[in-house]
Amino acid sequence: MNNAPRKSSLQQQIDENLKRVYEETLKEEVPDRFVQLLEQLKAKEREK
Amino acid sequence: MNSATGASDPREEILIHLPALRAFAISLTRNPSQADDLVQDTIVKAWSNIDKFAVGTDLRAWLFTILRNTFFSDRRKKKREVADPDGLHAQTLFDKPHHDGRLAFADFTRAFYELSDEHREVLILVGANGYSCEEAAEMMGVAVGTVKSRTSRARNRLAQLLGMEPGEDVLAGDSGATLAVLSRSGTQAA
Numbered sequence: 456m457n458n459a460p461r462k463s464s465l466q467q468q469i470d471e472n473l474k475r476v477y478e479e480t481l482k483e484e485v486p487d488r489f490v491q492l493l494e495q496l497k498a499k500e501r502e503k
Numbered sequence: 504m505n506s507a508t509g510a511s512d513p514r515e516e517i518l519i520h521l522p523a524l525r526a527f528a529i530s531l532t533r534n535p536s537q538a539d540d541l542v543q544d545t546i547v548k549a550w551s552n553i554d555k556f557a558v559g560t561d562l563r564a565w566l567f568t569i570l571r572n573t574f575f576s577d578r579r580k581k582k583r584e585v586a587d588p589d590g591l592h593a594q595t596l597f598d599k600p601h602h603d604g605r606l607a608f609a610d611f612t613r614a615f616y617e618l619s620d621e622h623r624e625v626l627i628l629v630g631a632n633g634y635s636c637e638e639a640a641e642m643m644g645v646a647v648g649t650v651k652s653r654t655s656r657a658r659n660r661l662a663q664l665l666g667m668e669p670g671e672d673v674l675a676g677d678s679g680a681t682l683a684v685l686s687r688s689g690t691q692a693a
Contacts, residue, residue: 465667469658470630472611477631479612480526486539489521489546496550497514 513562514553517546520563523632527567530627531574533616541577545570564634568642571624578620614664622657629654 524545528538548569549556556565615623628639629650636650643650 465662466658469626469661472608473615473626473630475608476612476615477526477530477627480529481522483522483525485521485525488539489525489542490518492543492546493518493550496547 511558512553513556513558514550516562517549517566520566523563524566524570527570527627528574530623531571531620541570541574544573548573561638564638564642567628571642572644575620610665614661617664618657618660621653622660625650625653626657626661630658 521542524542525538528541528545529535532538532541545566549566552569556562615626618626624643625639628634628642629636634642636647636654639654640647640650
């Protein structure tokens with residue numbers, strides 16, 4: 456019947472937890488290989 | 504010989520978005536080494552196609568688009584997974600957790616990773632990153648209505664996997680306790 460506000464609070468909970476799942480992986484350190492890859496791409500371009 | 508000197512080259516900013524790209528890649532692939540390959544492909548594609556990026560628009564959204572397109576086209580090529588946009592297959596694999604009003608974060612994470620690729624994608628874009636349905640629709644290459652309905656189905660599926668039927672009163676009975684646990688666990692993460 457009046458489950459609209461309940462649903463939105465459920466939605467809120469879900470989104471809060473989603474943000475957490477996402478942030479957990481966001482906190483991980485970015486592997487060096489990507490920084491190196493960007494350097495390589497940049498160097499290759501300079502040679503042109 | 505390079506005329507694109509200086510800070511105006513958007514490629515200089517790719518580095519800043521790497522953690523987000525990697526987090527999105529992990530959400531999609533559920534596998535760190537596959538995620539890293541996907542990020543690598545995304546960087547190379549972005550680098551060589553930077554002329555297609557409209558300067559002044561959202562670089563992260565553009566990178567996310569490349570990443571998700573690469574992921575879904577690789578998946579099509581490999582056909583390694585059953586097409587299952589609503590996560591029906593996943594649901595049968597899921598062992599329903601205890602429901603006593605205390606929703607453990609580990610249960611939530613597990614349920615999230617049981618969702619279909621399409622559902623995880625939309626929830627990460629809209630639910631976790633806070634992109635609008637219009638922005639997500641553009642990234643995903645689908646209609647806004649599709650994003651809206653998929654988001655809602657994905658949230659419902661997640662609630663179901665967690666033993667919280669959206670139509671039921673499960674949450675109303677102990678919503679205070681559940682909410683408290685959730686927000687407490689939220690602050691612990693910081």
